[in-house]
Amino acid sequence: DAGITQSPRYKITETGRQVTLMCHQTWSHSYMFWYRQDLGHGLRLIYYSAAADITDKGEVPDGYVVSRSKTENFPLTLESATRSQTSVYFCASSETVRGELFFGEGSRLTVL
Amino acid sequence: LAKTTQPISMDSYEGQEVNITCSHNNIATNDYITWYQQFPSQGPRFIIQGYKTKVTNEVASLFIPADRKSSTLSLPRVSLSDTAVYYCLVGVTSGTYKYIFGTGTRLKVLA
Numbered sequence: 001d002a003g004i005t006q007s008p009r010y011k012i013t014e015t016g017r018q019v020t021l022m023c024h025q026t027w028s029h030s031y032m033f034w035y036r037q038d039l040g041h042g043l044r045l046i047y048y049s050a051a052a053d054i055t056d057k058g059e060v061p062d063g064y065v066v067s068r069s070k071t072e073n074f075p076l077t078l079e080s081a082t083r084s085q086t087s088v089y090f091c092a093s094s095e096t097v098r099g100e101l102f103f104g105e106g107s108r109l110t111v112l
Numbered sequence: 113l114a115k116t117t118q119p120i121s122m123d124s125y126e127g128q129e130v131n132i133t134c135s136h137n138n139i140a141t142n143d144y145i146t147w148y149q150q151f152p153s154q155g156p157r158f159i160i161q162g163y164k165t166k167v168t169n170e171v172a173s174l175f176i177p178a179d180r181k182s183s184t185l186s187l188p189r190v191s192l193s194d195t196a197v198y199y200c201l202v203g204v205t206s207g208t209y210k211y212i213f214g215t216g217t218r219l220k221v222l223a
Contacts, residue, residue, distance in 0.1 A: 102144075
C-alpha cells in the first residue's frame with residue numbers, strides 16, 4: 001500500500017534495552033522526520049533527514065540514533081531506553097521543503 | 113527559526129465559523145505557513161498551506177496579512193467532528209528543514 005507506515009504500532013520494553021522503531025514510505029520523498037509526542041503535549045522534533053545518508057539533530061536528539069541508508073526507510077533507535085522516552089513516536093515525510101508533511105499512524109512506546 | 117504562538121484552547125458551537133490565529137513574528141522571506149489537524153491517537157494531517165494573502169480549499173481558508181507576521185485559519189460552519197488540535201507550522205526553507213511545531217490550539221466544538 002502506498003503511504004507511510006510505522007512499526008511496531010505498540011511496544012513495551014524495559015529500561016536499558018535497545019529498541020528500534022521503523023518508518024517506511026513509498027512515495028520516494030526526500031525529507032523524513034521523527035517526532036515524539038508525550039501525553040497531552042505537542043510534537044517535538046527528534047531527528048530529520050534530507051536524503052539518504054544525510055541526517056541532522058532536531059530539538060530533542062539525546063538518547064536516539066537514526067540512519068538512512070535507503071530513501072524509503074528511516075529507522076529510529078533508542079540505544080538504552082529510559083522511562084522518560086515513554087511516548088508516542090511519529091514519523092513523517094515530505095516531498096519538498098515547504099512544510100507539507102505526511103505523518104504515519106504513530107508508534108506507542110512504553111518503557112518500564 | 114520562526115517560532116509560532118497560538119491560543120491554547122478554543123470552544124465553539126456547531127455551525128459557527130472558527131478562526132484560529134497564529135503569530136510568527138520572525139518568519140523568513142521564503143517560509144510557507146502550513147496548518148495541521150490532529151485527532152487523538154492519530155498523526156497530524158495537512159489542512160492548508162499558504163505564502164501570502166488568502167488561500168482556500170474545500171475544508172478551510174488561510175488568511176495571511178501583508179507583513180506575514182501572523183496567519184489565521186478559518187474553519188467554516190464547524191461540526192463536532194472538527195474537535196481536534198490545530199497546529200500552525202512555519203516551514204523553514206532557507207537552507208534547513210527543521211520543522212518545529214508549536215503547542216497547538218485545542219478546539220472543542222459543542223453541540
